[in-house]
Amino acid sequence: MTFMQNMTNKEIADTFQHLARLMELHGENPFKIRSYINAYNTFRKYPQPVAEMSQEELAAIKGVGKAISQKTRELVETGQLSALEKYLEKTPPGIRQLLKIKGLGPKKIKALWEGPGIETPGELLYACNENRLIELKGFGQKTQEDIRKKLEYFLKSQGKYLFADIEAEAEKVLQYVQQMMPSAKASHAGALRRKCNVVEKIELVVGADNDLQPLFKGRLLNLKKHNAGVWSALTDEGFPVKIYHCLPGQFGSKLFLHTAAPAFLEAFLKKTKNTNFKGLSDERMVFKKAGLPFIEPEMRENNQALQLAAQNALPQLIVPSDVKGVVHAHTTYSDGINTLRQMAEYAKAQGFEYLG
Structure with a gap:
């Protein structure tokens, strides 16, 4: 089994959605889309891991069929989808950003691209600021203002990712290195x-006697860059990586x-300024030399955790078993993909005490 077979159902589903959006952008066959x-x-929403299913098993799923099952196996086995690569190649990078x-x-996006020739988020924001979108069919003053606000937020948040959005990719990279x-x-x-x-x-x-060059073959x-033991790269999905x-x-x-975090490190070194922490093979040895209990990574943000550690009063981190119920759920009554009964039965099976 290759590391690609660890793809989640969400990752596989998102790939097909990405392909559909690109095909719609290029005016392709609506039936295929x-x-x-x-x-x-x-x-x-499929209950079993799609990546572990054979082509025959996939084809037997209602609404999948032979063509989709072949593409799914191609994606799982190679990490790529040739059909998607074809549309990515003929779509300008700025248009892909707009998507x-x-x-x-x-x-x-198609109307903006084929009409005024807008190909990047920056060009679109400039057009909004010049009040040019209201001249286009299907774009009014309200739509233009809504797009402008979304663009400003998008451009401001470039290079930043929600943990939930990057976690799966980070796990994939770690598994690949291992x-x-x-x-x-190796560790995150x-x-x-x-x-x-x-x-x-x-x-x-990554602690290794050998060079890291094999990772990039x-x-x-x-x-992208290698300097003084620091390797900078991009994943095939475009996420930045530093090793x-x-x-x-x-x-x-x-x-x-x-x-x-910088604030935690500064406080730690100030507290232990006469201690040498170089050349330790295990991270726990750092805390042992400092005369402190091990501080979980999630708490290493500032001096507060050090103060609690010195008093032997570090709290226990919340674990999944501490969560007793769910207070925010979407069912088919709104935009969810499961019925209320399915949600309640699943929540009960997971050991939750309530579903709100």
């Missing part, structure tokens, strides 16, 4: 490891260094 949308809706903006669908370099030590680091709500990149620390990581390379005997020290 509809079949990919159906695949998206089917896979995102990422919520509420700005393929039809509107597969390509099985004898190396930075804001990602601290599970911050918003992160800017996927960070990892496959399809997943595209090397800090060290020797295995330094792994603990480097993992601690590259996980801590």
Whole structure:
């Protein structure tokens, strides 16, 4: 089994949705587009792992069929979809960016592209500020203002990702590193490891005697820069990755260094200024040398955790079993994909005490 077979149902479904949106943008056959949308809706709510199913099993799913099942296996086995790659190649990068903006669908983007020749978010914002969109069919003053607000938010948040949106990709990268370099030590680091709500990149620390060059010979990581043990790359999905390379005997020290938030690290070093933390193979040894209990990555944001650790009063992190119920749920009564009964039965099966 390759690491690609760890693709989630959501990732597979999102790929077909992406393909459908690009095809709609290029005015392709509505029947084919509809079949990919159906695949998206089917896979995102399918109860079994789609990546583990054979082509025959996939084809037997209602609404999937032979063509979709073949494409699904191609995606799982290679990490790519040739049909999607074809449309990506003939779609300008700026247009692909516009497709990422919520509420700005393929039809509107197509009209902007073919009409005034707008191809980037920046050009579209400029057109909004010049009041040019209201001249186009289907675009009024209210629509123009709505697009302008969404564009400003999009441009402001560029290079930032919600943890929930980057987590699966980060896991895929870590599994890839572990597969390509099985004898190396590897872990997530930075804001990602601290599970911050918003992160800017996927960070990892890799402790290995060998060079990291083999990681960039496959399809997943595209090397952009290498300098003084720091490797910067992009995943095949465009997520930025930074890998800090060290020797295995330094792994603990480097993992601690590259996980801590600046405020936490500053306070920690000030508190332990006469202690040498270099050359430690296990991160727990850093805290042991400092005379402190181990502080979980999620708490390494500022001095508060250090104060609690010094008093031996660190709280326990919340774990899934602490969650007793769900207070926000969407069913088929609104925009959900499951009925109220299905939601209630599933919540009960998961051990929850209530569903709100």
